[in-house]
Amino acid sequence: MLNKTRGRPRGNPDTRARIAAAARDLFHAHGYPGTTVRAVAAAAGVDPALISYHFGSKQGLFSQSLNLLCVDPTALDQALRGDQAGLADRLLDSVTGLWDAGVPAENRMAVRDDETMRALRDYLDGELRLRIAEFLGGPDATERATAAVGVLGGLIFTRYLNPIRSIDALSPADVRRVFGPALRAALHARPRRP
Known part of the structure; x- marks a missing residue:
């Protein structure tokens, strides 16, 4: 029997911070147009869907990662x-x-x-x-x-x-x-x- 739970995905609690740090580095290095969600996900070692889950969009990722x-x-x-x-x-x-x-x-x-x-x-x-x-x-x-x-x-x-x-x-x-x-x-x- 599978025990599926709803809510936040299980995993490392610092995933959001890791994504934000990777995004900050990439936005600084390549600017807004030169940074892709896939590149951020790869740099953070996460599935791109987690970026959508935590930040909503590329814009949300940009604004929150750079404060x-x-x-x-x-x-x-x-x-x-x-x-x-x-x-x-x-x-x-x-x-x-x-x-x-x-x-x-x-x-x-x-x-x-x-x-x-x-x-x-x-x-x-x-x-x-x-x-x-x-x-x-x-x-x-x-x-x-x-x-x-x-x-x-x-x-x-x-x-x-x-x-x-x-x-x-x-x-x-x-x-x-x-x-x-x-x-x-x-x-x-x-x-x-x-």
Whole structure:
């Protein structure tokens, strides 16, 4: 008779930590786009399904292994639901909600670590830009997504990583009011014809 149990898989309790350490090394070495879930699993000596079990996705693995909880895959998924007209507000709410929940000292430590900053830049320029472009659609979607990531990256840098006092002092509602017009213009601008 087989005795199958439900719940957490049996095994070494440090599996999650081993996966996170392997992921951190690979993200630092190869950046976000150059790191695959299979490569992390191989480096950690685990089945790739365990990464999904412990971290949910590559994005979840990235954010948790580098302690960048601001890169929460579910928050991006939620921001990309709904109409295009409300996208700017949803993205700004996502950024402020995630980064404001973080520990400021930990956020600022990321600036001192070149590899973490490179991995964050890779994520912003890769995953975030591509997902926004896909959501927007159209021939100029990549250009608009690039501009949007510029606005969001600027907000992240000047509010959380290397704060400018006047931007750091804004409430989340004020962030939406102040940065919303620039982000809406980036998201919805149409290229000028020559």
